[in-house]
Amino acid sequence: MNDLPRVCVVGYGVAGRLHHRLLEAAGLRVCTVDPALTGVPVGAHSRRAIEHSPAVRDMPGPVNLWSLCTPTQVHTDVLAEVLERDPRARVIMEKPACRAQDVPRLLALLERYPEARVVVMNQYRHAHALRLLDDLRRQHMPDQPVTAVRVAFSKDRRADMAAGRFIDRDHGVFGYEWPHMLAVASRLLPPDTYRGYVEGPVQDVHGVVHDDYFVTTARERAVLADGVELELYSSVVGDPPGDTGAPDWTRPFRHSTGGRRRLAQIQTGPALFTAEMDPVALPDGGRLPANTHRLTAQLPTGCQEVLVNDSPMDNALRTAVARLLGDLPLPPVDLTPVHRISALAARFGRDRATAAAAGQLSGGAV
Numbered sequence: 001m002n003d004l005p006r007v008c009v010v011g012y013g014v015a016g017r018l019h020h021r022l023l024e025a026a027g028l029r030v031c032t033v034d035p036a037l038t039g040v041p042v043g044a045h046s047r048r049a050i051e052h053s054p055a056v057r058d059m060p061g062p063v064n065l066w067s068l069c070t071p072t073q074v075h076t077d078v079l080a081e082v083l084e085r086d087p088r089a090r091v092i093m094e095k096p097a098c099r100a101q102d103v104p105r106l107l108a109l110l111e112r113y114p115e116a117r118v119v120v121m122n123q124y125r126h127a128h129a130l131r132l133l134d135d136l137r138r139q140h141m142p143d144q145p146v147t148a149v150r151v152a153f154s155k156d157r158r159a160d161m162a163a164g165r166f167i168d169r170d171h172g173v174f175g176y177e178w179p180h181m182l183a184v185a186s187r188l189l190p191p192d193t194y195r196g197y198v199e200g201p202v203q204d205v206h207g208v209v210h211d212d213y214f215v216t217t218a219r220e221r222a223v224l225a226d227g228v229e230l231e232l233y234s235s236v237v238g239d240p241p242g243d244t245g246a247p248d249w250t251r252p253f254r255h256s257t258g259g260r261r262r263l264a265q266i267q268t269g270p271a272l273f274t275a276e277m278d279p280v281a282l283p284d285g286g287r288l289p290a291n292t293h294r295l296t297a298q299l300p301t302g303c304q305e306v307l308v309n310d311s312p313m314d315n316a317l318r319t320a321v322a323r324l325l326g327d328l329p330l331p332p333v334d335l336t337p338v339h340r341i342s343a344l345a346a347r348f349g350r351d352r353a354t355a356a357a358a359g360q361l362s363g364g365a366v
């Protein structure tokens, strides 16, 4: 057993526990670092106690792989601690890689430790359901151009935030599901069109600000190359029934557990192709089994539905482990999502946000 690679999950909160479960299932030995850990964590499958430590430097023994799941604002500090301990460390970083103000320090670390190997999580790049959605489009509308791509990822984080879960006050709503939505857009748009969007200026964004949580809901629209329309919408305070902020196209789709609703839609001429990503709500209030996504093709001739079972996070973690433990060259860390979410958050400057918030969630549209 002891020759299995050993992975240290740093930051044992919601993301850290998920990484623990999936990495253990992928055959790695798991240990954890978290200064706030109370009690002994146990293996997700073995239920045996696992090693834990309050600091990276104190974790005994060799570590083959690191998985950084701390709050975003300390990602770069923790990466520095890991690389100081092991200049050749192999590291998975949760998204977003860091804050925009940390980018120079992150790049300096990568330059100072050229033998380090780093992968940033981007699980929706690994979602088979999105590839199948695009296959459906090609099958039914092979000769029609895509006219619009729409993505909406919402969840209600209010109870979690009140209970002490990490709050992204640097990016607000853009720091949680938005990087996932960018990954979805990058899967559904032609590569050059996506690059033109993500590296281009912000065209149109509206949102709601809260005096503590910063932006809690936002809707971005852009017209891209060849007139393709892109729309991204996210809320971290749920979409109350009748909410006027949620785009009309999201309304036919129900919210699932925790106020989650994760939608990706392609419009092609008269046809609509929609992926409802896990967790998918059922009309009786239940949900489809875990990791089951529903694809719907609304065609002039009728409607077709397909269910796909697939875990994007599991795919992404297993791919990252294989790449990091191998020695093929890795692509450079992609920091375009960090720049994009930072540019979007900058449109809701702190002073403006505070003035508009006027108390609770009734903050002004920007």
Ligand SMILES: NC(=O)c1ccc[n+]([C@@H]2O[C@H](COP(=O)([O-])OP(=O)(O)OC[C@H]3O[C@@H](n4cnc5c(N)ncnc54)[C@H](O)[C@@H]3O)[C@@H](O)[C@H]2O)c1
Pocket (backbone or CB within 6 Å): 010, 011, 012, 013, 014, 015, 016, 033, 034, 035, 036, 037, 069, 070, 071, 072, 074, 078, 094, 095, 096, 121, 123, 164, 165, 166, 175, 176
């Ligand atoms: N890929 C995904 O689907 C996904 C899902 C959730 C969160 N995330 C990302 O994961 C990160 C963590 O989010 P979360 O929701 O799990 O937060 P969380 O608040 O649930 O957990 C963060 C944990 O990190 C610990 N921590 C804080 N500072 C630390 C340090 N210096 N060293 C070690 N541990 C430290 C905290 O004690 C806490 O237990 C964020 O960057 C978030 O964007 C990604």
